[in-house]
Structures are given as structure tokens and as C-alpha cells.
Amino acid sequence: MAPPRANSNSAVPPRGGGILGSLSTFWQRTYAADYVGFVLLLVGYFIVQFTVEPFHRMFSVSDLRIAFPHAEKERVPLAHNFLYALFLPLLTLVSTNLFTRAPRHKHHVALLGLAISLILTSLLTDIIKNTAGRPRPDLLARCVPEPGTPRDVLVTISVCTRDAKTEHHTLHDGWRSFPSGHSSFSFAGLGYTSLFLAGQLRVFAHSLSPLSGGHPDQLVEKVVRGDLVRALLCGAPLLGAAMIAMSRCQDYRHDVWDVSVGGLLGWTVAYWSYRRYWPRLGSGRCDEPYAGPPGAEAGGEGYYGRVRDLEEGEGSNVD
Known part of the structure; x- marks a missing residue:
């Protein structure tokens, strides 16, 4: 009698011996890699945020594009942006799941x-901000160039009279215009929320049903469109993110180019992060996440990653 054939689809890694084997098993059977990656992103963000100064691009004091007034009171302060793009999505996700x-x-x-989604967007935004060193629309109000500065030539930060020690952030932040951090952060959080709601409410879901008069295993895709009310509910977070982004132009912190690229960056990372754990919105199972690593959840079974046959409703006999 021939020995049973090994299952090539098994997601359970072979066990090794000793401490290294145990660590390898733990790494592959849990979400350890995701949490280690998150911590690395968080550490990288704090390093960039508190130790890196932006590139100070040269400017002209006659440039009207950077001559707008500096708004001391912002329409959406940083604390409010955290409320709208972090805590409100948290409340929405937890409430929906409950x-x-x-x-x-x-x-x-x-x-x-x-x-x-939020921490990766924040890190990428700060890296680009400091590398580009683009002046904000209110740079001259932050810099306060010394009297007699030539108007028709390019000058450097050395002409600024604002105290770089007592008002360090106000001065150096004047070269962090591109892209908009408020915009990227809001679209990363509220954009992810919009995707989550669209999946849970099945706004774009396609269902699979047996072919009429055909073999039971032959499936046909049936489009089931969500109603307008549910679609509008899913779009509401995106409208909120857009309003936050536009407020940055009203405060003369950014221009349209800054907020557009920032919003696109946040939305792209939100979609990337969402799809790592959830099927496409058109899937018949869009409201259910991919199974986790074997051993990561109660029951200890499942596959981690994008399983195409499960997503499309095919191949029900998966070992």
C-alpha cells in the first residue's frame, strides 16, 4: 500500500527543534510579523518626527505664493485631526463589529x-516633507526676513529673524508644505473606514449562485447593488476627509497641490492596508476578513494571505 501523499496546501510550517524552531513556529503561526513591522514603523516615525529637520529650499521675499498670513488658530487643529481620523474610525469599527x-x-x-494605515501614512508623509523642503504659503510670515533683504534674488533661511531656538517648530515647519499631513492622515483613517463600511454593508458585492439547469458546481456571478443610502453612508467618511484637507488651504498652510497629493497618499495606503486583510469589495465574501495564521486565533486553523479560490467562491474542498 502506497504511503499517503503529503498535502502541498498545508499552511502549518514544519516544527524545528530548540529555541530557534519554537520562535520560527511562533513567527509563522501568529501575527508577530505584523506587530514587529508596526513597532518598526512607529519607531521610525518618532525618529523622523523629533530628530530630522527639513531641507530648507531657497526662496524669494517677492514671491507672493509664500506671502500669505500665518494663521495662529487653525480650523482643524492637530488634536481635532486625531479625533476625526483616529478615534472616530476606531469607534465606528468597534461599534459595527459589536x-x-x-x-x-x-x-x-x-x-x-x-x-x-495611519502609522505608515504618517511615516511616509514626514519623510517626503523633510526631503522635499517645499515652503508653505505662509513662509514669509514665519521667517520674518531681516530688513533690506534683496527682493529679486533667491535667499536662504539665514535671512530669517525669527528665533530658531524659542520658535524652532514655527520656523522650520515652514519648509514642510508638501504633502499635507492633515490630508494624508485623514484619508488614511477615514478612507480605511469608508472601505470597511463598504465591505460590511456589501455596497459593491457580487454573489455567486448555481447555474440554472447546469451542474451544481457551475456558478454564475450575480451582481447585487447596494442601495443609495448605504452607498452615501460609506462615502461620508471620504467627504469628511476632503473637508479636513480643504481647511488646510483656507488656513494658508498648504496649497491645492499639497492637499491633493496628501489625500492620494493617505487613500492609497488605506486601500493597501485594507486589502492585506480583507477581500475586494466586489467579492461575495467582502464582509469577512481573510483567515489568520494557523494558531493565531481561537481554533488555530486557517490560512493567512490572499486565497484566490476562497475569494471567488471556487474550490470548496481546500485542505
Whole structure:
């Protein structure tokens, strides 16, 4: 009698011996890699935020594009942006999952995806800001050039009279215009929330049903469109993110180019982070996340990653 054939689809890694084997098993059977990556992103963000100064691009005191007044009171302060783009999405995700009696795994990946979206967006935004060194529309009001500065030539930060020690942030932040951090952060958090709601409410979901008169295993895709009310509900977070982005132009902190690129950056990272844990919005199972690593959740079974046949409703006999 021939020995049984090994299952090539098994997601359980072979066990090794000793401490290294145990660590390898733990790494592959849990979300350890995701949390280590998150911590690295968080550390990188704090390093860039508190130790890196921006590139100070040369400017002209006659440039009207950087001659707008400096608004001491912002329409959406940083604390409010955290409220709208972090705590409000957290409340929405948790409330939705509690209302639908979601399992622990669903709670876990919903919040983990949001956290990764926000911190990765923040890190990328700060790296680009400091590298580009683009002057803000209110740079001259921050810089306060010394009297007699030539008007028709390019000058450097050395002509600024604002005290770089007592008002360090106000001065150096004048070269962090591109892209808009408020815009990228708001679209990272509220954009992720919009995607999550669209999946849970099945606004774009396609269902698979047996082919009429055909073999039971032959499936046909049936489009089931969500109603307008649900679609508008899912779009509301994006409108809020757009309003936050536009407020930055009203405060003369950024121009349209800054907020557009910032919003696109946040939305792109939000979509990338969402799709790491959830099927496409057109999937018949868009309201259920991918299964976690074997051993990561109660029950200990499942696959981690994008399983195409499960997403499309094919191949029900997966070992």
C-alpha cells in the first residue's frame, strides 16, 4: 500500500527543534510579523518626527505664493485631526463589529489594518516633507526676513529673524508644505473606514449562485447593488476627509497641490492596508476578513494571505 501523499496546501510550517524552531513556529503561526513591522514603523516615525529637520529650499521675499498670513488658530487643529481620523474610525469599527456580533478575529484585523494605515501614512508623509523642503504659503510670515533683504534674488533661511531656538517648530515647519499631513492622515483613517463600511454593508458585492439547469458546481456571478443610502453612508467618511484637507488651504498652510497629493497618499495606503486583510469589495465574501495564521486565533486553523479560490467562491474542498 502506497504511503499517503503529503498535502502541498498545508499552511502549518514544519516544527524545528530548540529555541530557534519554537520562535520560527511562533513567527509563522501568529501575527508577530505584523506587530514587529508596526513597532518598526512607529519607531521610525518618532525618529523622523523629533530628530530630522527639513531641507530648507531657497526662496524669494517677492514671491507672493509664500506671502500669505500665518494663521495662529487653525480650523482643524492637530488634536481635532486625531479625533476625526483616529478615534472616530476606531469607534465606528468597534461599534459595527459589536452590532454584528463579529468574532474576535474580525475585531483584530479591522483595528490592526487601521493602525498600520495611519502609522505608515504618517511615516511616509514626514519623510517626503523633510526631503522635499517645499515652503508653505505662509513662509514669509514665519521667517520674518531681516530688513533690506534683496527682493529679486533667491535667499536662504539665514535671512530669517525669527528665533530658531524659542520658535524652532514655527520656523522650520515652514519648509514642510508638501504633502499635507492633515490630508494624508485623514484619508488614511477615514478612507480605511469608508472601505470597511463598504465591505460590511456589501455596497459593491457580487454573489455567486448555481447555474440554472447546469451542474451544481457551475456558478454564475450575480451582481447585487447596494442601495443609495448605504452607498452615501460609506462615502461620508471620504467627504469628511476632503473637508479636513480643504481647511488646510483656507488656513494658508498648504496649497491645492499639497492637499491633493496628501489625500492620494493617505487613500492609497488605506486601500493597501485594507486589502492585506480583507477581500475586494466586489467579492461575495467582502464582509469577512481573510483567515489568520494557523494558531493565531481561537481554533488555530486557517490560512493567512490572499486565497484566490476562497475569494471567488471556487474550490470548496481546500485542505
